[in-house]
Amino acid sequence: MQIRILVVLSMIGFLAAQAQATEQRGALVLNKIPILEFEDPRKNVCIAMYDVKFGRDVADMREFRDFLCQGRYEMTVRGEPGRTVTLYAQFNYGKSNGFLVVRKKDDRKVWILDLESLPPGQWTTIPASRDSGGYEAFYRQAPLFDQNISSVKWGKWWQGDSPK
Numbered sequence: 001m002q003i004r005i006l007v008v009l010s011m012i013g014f015l016a017a018q019a020q021a022t023e024q025r026g027a028l029v030l031n032k033i034p035i036l037e038f039e040d041p042r043k044n045v046c047i048a049m050y051d052v053k054f055g056r057d058v059a060d061m062r063e064f065r066d067f068l069c070q071g072r073y074e075m076t077v078r079g080e081p082g083r084t085v086t087l088y089a090q091f092n093y094g095k096s097n098g099f100l101v102v103r104k105k106d107d108r109k110v111w112i113l114d115l116e117s118l119p120p121g122q123w124t125t126i127p128a129s130r131d132s133g134g135y136e137a138f139y140r141q142a143p144l145f146d147q148n149i150s151s152v153k154w155g156k157w158w159q160g161d162s163p164k
Contacts, residue, residue, distance in 0.1 A: 028076070030149060032048045032066055033047060046071060058153075081106050084154065086163075087115070100138070100140075120141035123162060138163050
């Protein structure tokens with residue numbers, strides 16, 4: 001009888017830990033998905049997720065074990081309205097290889113499946129849909145931007161109305 005209770009309690013503890021781990025996903029999740037065309041045959045193709053906790057700026061994403069794999073990024077952002085995050089296609093928040101600023105408009109999770117689909121050089125408002133919360137975005141276009149995300153910064157970092 002005691003062994004059964006111990007087994008049941010262990011299973012409950014394991015399931016609770018799994019549920020808590022799912023809830024503790026980062027405020028930003030970058031999903032790396034395979035690409036159809038291959039840029040470099042020496043690179044592996046992979047599917048991976050990179051979690052970033054709210055407020056944790058990442059100057060160099062090479063800590064991500066699948067950073068060197070080929071793939072395109074898509075993203076989700078969680079949190080309250082006004083939460084702002086910028087993805088850079090250069091280490092140390094460099095802007096010359098393009099960047100994407102996303103500012104949440106509501107408390108729903110934002111899903112962006114095609115990071116390069118936004119009009120470049122201007123703020124764009126994307127209304128909430130069945131699948132995603134609403135957001136504003138500013139995209140500085142660059143070749144292969146969605147394949148080269150290399151750093152992440154939280155909050156407003158620019159002066160004035162628009163990033164430069």
